[in-house]
Amino acid sequence: MTRTFLGMPATAPPGVGHLRGDEPFPAAARRALADPQLRRNLGHATGTIRGKSAAVIDEVPDWPQLRAAGAAIKADVMARLPDLLVQLEAAVTAAGGVVHWAPDAVEANRIVTGLVAATGADRVIKVKSMVTQEIGLNEALSAAGITPVETDLAELIVQLGEDRPSHILVPAIHRNRAEIREIFLRAMPGVDPGLTDEPAALAAAARRYLRQTFLSTPVAVSGANFAVAETGTLAVVESEGNGRMCLTLPRTLITVMGVEKVIPTWRDLEVFLQLLPRASTGERMNPYTSMWTGVTPGDGPQEFHLVLLDNGRSAVLADPVGRPALHCIRCSACLNVCPVYERTGGHAYGSVYPGPIGAVLSPQLTGVADNASLPYASTLCGACYDACPVMIDIPSILVHLRAEAPHPRAESTAMAAAAYTMDHPTLYAAAQRAARLSRLAGQRGRGLPPPLSGWTASRDLPDPPAQTFREWWAAR
Amino acid sequence: MRIALFVTCLADTVFPQAAKATVRLLERLGHEVVFPAGQTCCGQMHVNTGYPGEAVPLVRRYARTFDPYDVVVAPSGSCVGSVRHQHAWVARRAGDERLASRAESVAARTYELSELLVDVLGVTDVGAYFPHRVTYHPTCHSLRSLRVGDRPARLLRAVRGLTLVELPAAEQCCGFGGTFAVKNADTSTAMLADKMRHVLSTGAEVCTAGDVSCLMHIGGGLSRLRAGVRTVHLAEILASTEEAV
Amino acid sequence: MNGRDVVLSRLRAAVSADGPAGRVPRDYRRERPVDLDRLVERLTDYRARVHRVPEAAVADTVAGLLPPGATVVVPPGLPPAWLPPTVAALPDDGLDVARIAAADGVVTAAAVGVADTGTVVLDGSPDQGRRILTLLPDLHICVLRAAQVVAGVPEALARLTPRRPLTWISGPSATSDIELDRVEGVHGPRVLHVILLP
Numbered sequence: 001m002t003r004t005f006l007g008m009p010a011t012a013p014p015g016v017g018h019l020r021g022d023e024p025f026p027a028a029a030r031r032a033l034a035d036p037q038l039r040r041n042l043g044h045a046t047g048t049i050r051g052k053s054a055a056v057i058d059e060v061p062d063w064p065q066l067r068a069a070g071a072a073i074k075a076d077v078m079a080r081l082p083d084l085l086v087q088l089e090a091a092v093t094a095a096g097g098v099v100h101w102a103p104d105a106v107e108a109n110r111i112v113t114g115l116v117a118a119t120g121a122d123r124v125i126k127v128k129s130m131v132t133q134e135i136g137l138n139e140a141l142s143a144a145g146i147t148p149v150e151t152d153l154a155e156l157i158v159q160l161g162e163d164r165p166s167h168i169l170v171p172a173i174h175r176n177r178a179e180i181r182e183i184f185l186r187a188m189p190g191v192d193p194g195l196t197d198e199p200a201a202l203a204a205a206a207r208r209y210l211r212q213t214f215l216s217t218p219v220a221v222s223g224a225n226f227a228v229a230e231t232g233t234l235a236v237v238e239s240e241g242n243g244r245m246c247l248t249l250p251r252t253l254i255t256v257m258g259v260e261k262v263i264p265t266w267r268d269l270e271v272f273l274q275l276l277p278r279a280s281t282g283e284r285m286n287p288y289t290s291m292w293t294g295v296t297p298g299d300g301p302q303e304f305h306l307v308l309l310d311n312g313r314s315a316v317l318a319d320p321v322g323r324p325a326l327h328c329i330r331c332s333a334c335l336n337v338c339p340v341y342e343r344t345g346g347h348a349y350g351s352v353y354p355g356p357i358g359a360v361l362s363p364q365l366t367g368v369a370d371n372a373s374l375p376y377a378s379t380l381c382g383a384c385y386d387a388c389p390v391m392i393d394i395p396s397i398l399v400h401l402r403a404e405a406p407h408p409r410a411e412s413t414a415m416a417a418a419a420y421t422m423d424h425p426t427l428y429a430a431a432q433r434a435a436r437l438s439r440l441a442g443q444r445g446r447g448l449p450p451p452l453s454g455w456t457a458s459r460d461l462p463d464p465p466a467q468t469f470r471e472w473w474a475a476r
Numbered sequence: 477m478r479i480a481l482f483v484t485c486l487a488d489t490v491f492p493q494a495a496k497a498t499v500r501l502l503e504r505l506g507h508e509v510v511f512p513a514g515q516t517c518c519g520q521m522h523v524n525t526g527y528p529g530e531a532v533p534l535v536r537r538y539a540r541t542f543d544p545y546d547v548v549v550a551p552s553g554s555c556v557g558s559v560r561h562q563h564a565w566v567a568r569r570a571g572d573e574r575l576a577s578r579a580e581s582v583a584a585r586t587y588e589l590s591e592l593l594v595d596v597l598g599v600t601d602v603g604a605y606f607p608h609r610v611t612y613h614p615t616c617h618s619l620r621s622l623r624v625g626d627r628p629a630r631l632l633r634a635v636r637g638l639t640l641v642e643l644p645a646a647e648q649c650c651g652f653g654g655t656f657a658v659k660n661a662d663t664s665t666a667m668l669a670d671k672m673r674h675v676l677s678t679g680a681e682v683c684t685a686g687d688v689s690c691l692m693h694i695g696g697g698l699s700r701l702r703a704g705v706r707t708v709h710l711a712e713i714l715a716s717t718e719e720a721v
Numbered sequence: 722m723n724g725r726d727v728v729l730s731r732l733r734a735a736v737s738a739d740g741p742a743g744r745v746p747r748d749y750r751r752e753r754p755v756d757l758d759r760l761v762e763r764l765t766d767y768r769a770r771v772h773r774v775p776e777a778a779v780a781d782t783v784a785g786l787l788p789p790g791a792t793v794v795v796p797p798g799l800p801p802a803w804l805p806p807t808v809a810a811l812p813d814d815g816l817d818v819a820r821i822a823a824a825d826g827v828v829t830a831a832a833v834g835v836a837d838t839g840t841v842v843l844d845g846s847p848d849q850g851r852r853i854l855t856l857l858p859d860l861h862i863c864v865l866r867a868a869q870v871v872a873g874v875p876e877a878l879a880r881l882t883p884r885r886p887l888t889w890i891s892g893p894s895a896t897s898d899i900e901l902d903r904v905e906g907v908h909g910p911r912v913l914h915v916i917l918l919p
């Protein structure tokens with residue numbers, strides 16, 4: 001990047017973090033589809049959460065009004081993002097916090113690593129945050145000799161299993177209780193060998209394992225669900241209490257947040273705190289929500305740093321059609337209703353952001369060319385749009401990104417030819433006749449050339465009709 | 477009423493019985509059906525595959541062809557969805573504001589079959605007879621893009637002789653998704669397998685829908701399985717009468 | 722350019738073509754009447770145990786929840802009458818982490834209760850204390866007055882002060898990480914009692 005372009009919207013740099021997969025979606029999906037245990041686990045888990053979420057949303061008669069308010073607040077945030085961030089910075093600073101600005105993952109990792117190193121700590125406790133996974137913070141900390149300890153149960157399952165997260169909210173959604181028990185027995189130091197696969201027993205094992213680490217680690221790293229520009233207040237929404245531990249016990253707290261998480265006013269929380277838990281875990285309210293403003297003398301961390309991260313968000317913001325992807329509150333409802341996600345799981349998406357939101361967010365953060373198969377990882381069935389608590393029209397963004405994606409040469413040629421034919425009714429009628437002849441000559445419904453062969457591998461095409469409709473109409 | 481038929485390229489070429497049935501049904505109900513010459517395709521395949529620029533002439537052709545008519549019907553939820561939710565966007569993206577507003581005007585007069593019958597013509601009992609056990613797949617675009625709601629079910633319930641059986645997980649996509657079935661054939665196949673399992677679990681003889689494309693997809697899968705369940709377009713059921721059986 | 726200038730100028734460039742922002746519609750429910758029974762039902766649904774007693778009976782209720790001799794962390798401003806003589810009180814005069822963690826329970830007041838969601842909110846006032854007090858002991862007894870209960874989240878936020886450290890608690894610590902099933906008891910207190918006063 002040259003100095004001239006420093007101030008222009010930019011995508012996330014390659015070579016750092018986890019926004020790009022190693023292979024295209026269809027190839028990764030094929031492997032996942034071949035794993036029947038994975039499909040059962042995903043089907044069971046997403047089915048459970050869909051049912052719970054629908055039930056608690058049903059209790060709220062003003063759900064449509066809340067969604068509309070949430071969407072409007074987020075649209076307003078995006079339009080005023082620079083000013084709101086400056087306001088947030090002033091409020092956090094006034095309350096005793098220190099604000100840092102990171103143009104990309106490399107910078108954010110450098111800032112956080114430097115802050116931890118300055119405390120002299122060689123270990124940090126972490127509360128689950130998508131954004132620190134996005135930037136690859138754990139790798140950066142490890143490289144600097146600092147051990148990051150994930151404290152969220154699902155993250156712990158992933159870390160101990162030497163696995164990758166596959167869901168925004170429940171990173172170990174692809175594991176069932178029996179598999180989790182095996183991972184704990186294998187990798188958790190000091191675990192009771194008589195451990196059962198009862199969820200309560202597994203949770204208790206994690207409690208015992210992490211307790212001492214919580215009490216003795218002087219630095220924590222968190223993400224944030226919301227940051228209120230007006231007051232400088234940050235909010236973290238969680239279930240287990242590991243968030244409270246990280247936000248309360250250490251001397252130093254470092255929060256990394258994407259710039260889009262800011263909201264204008266305290267009052268705006270009334271919308272999102274109603275939308276998020278019901279859409280996300282299917283609870284009326286998650287067990288714990290912590291809110292803090294800067295530093296409170298005598299209570300909690302006495303040193304607070306807030307790192308504001310761009311890493312491609314400015315590029316998303318600059319695209320008026322793609323911009324609503326930044327409205328996401330990471331509830332994961334779109335994953336849970338997605339028929340593609342339910343069958344492939346999250347790993348197939350390559351990026352830390354899987355499912356429908358990942359398919360629109362990752363390619364925008366990296367530039368579409370670096371995630372070119374993701375906009376096509378959807379049937380455009382629209383279930384995600386209906387489920388999204390902030391009404392992000394994901395199908396429309398997918399269609400928009402497909403237009404931006406690089407296209408295979410043969411496909412472009414075929415599409416141009418098809419469009420030309422379709423715009424010339426005489427040619428079109430001739431093409432219909434030609435198609436019928438070639439189909440009649442070949443074996444019914446089989447033997448189409450690639451890539452159409454992918455379609456006929458498991459389905460028959462219907463018998464070719466003796467007459468097209470327009471021939472029938474003309475003969476009437 | 478004078479109703480213009482937009483046959484859609486897929487029904488025209490591969491599934492003409494759905495379009496013919498639409499004509500028979502509307503004429504039986506006392507309406508005049510016209511088939512404007514010059515119509516071809518709504519351009520959805522181009523738009524959804526990432527070629528909105530190539531779709532501009534098709535959007536223009538659609539607007540020009542159907543602008544003279546007060547009411548347009550198509551036997552396809554997804555093509556109507558494209559006309560309603562994509563055409564103006566395609567035109568605006570190409571910087572053609574005049575085409576965009578013309579497209580919006582024609583889109584407002586374009587209906588999917590069940591919408592036309594229930595909302596415009598005000599009928600739910602079309603006098604049909606179809607003595608079979610039928611299950612209805614509410615196709616994603618009819619369900620979520622057009623929000624046709626229970627209109628097709630109301631029409632089906634009024635058909636004499638017909639037993640309507642509920643499809644489990646009806647609202648889940650069948651896995652077609654146009655180019656999705658080609659680019660992500662494995663995932664598409666997995667989705668289709670679940671849809672077929674649900675269809676077979678109903679014990680229905682007939683699976684119906686308002687979209688030719690999804691029916692072709694599901695029908696293709698059932699045929700490969702030799703499952704003995706037929707796929708029949710909603711229009712065909714509504715066009716069936718006692719005399720014609 | 723420093724990081725701040727880079728980020729801000731990128732974002733400014735990205736929104737430079739924006740028109741004025743739209744109005745936010747706020748026609749969702751606000752300022753509704755309070756239903757105490759709903760609060761009880763929803764607290765109970767998420768496995769908090771609720772005791773509706775008059776204020777004079779708080780100490781007896783607490784005594785019934787803890788074995789004789791149990792150690793109980795006590796925030797500095799807690800009404801002394803709420804504590805039974807049967808327990809050993811540990812007043813928070815800067816208690817160290819180990820002593821808080823080793824305690825059998827903690828008794829606090831609350832700032833707000835939310836009926837719709839079955840939530841109690843603590844705001845660090847003297848009768849609630851530092852956040853750590855309600856985090857490490859395995860049992861939390863929270864005394865809530867009816868007048869502190871509001872119907873929903875909007876009403877709750879309107880009563881709270883953003884500058885205070887706030888903890889919203891809805892049932893005991895739980896996780897949905899195993900097969901998306903809610904199970905109680907991970908890192909926070911595994912038992913939550915709410916004593917609801919008239």
Ligand code: SF4
Pocket residue numbers: 327328329330331332333334335357384387388389390391392
């Ligand atoms: S896109 Fe919407 S539904 Fe999906 S995670 Fe974000 S907020 Fe939730």
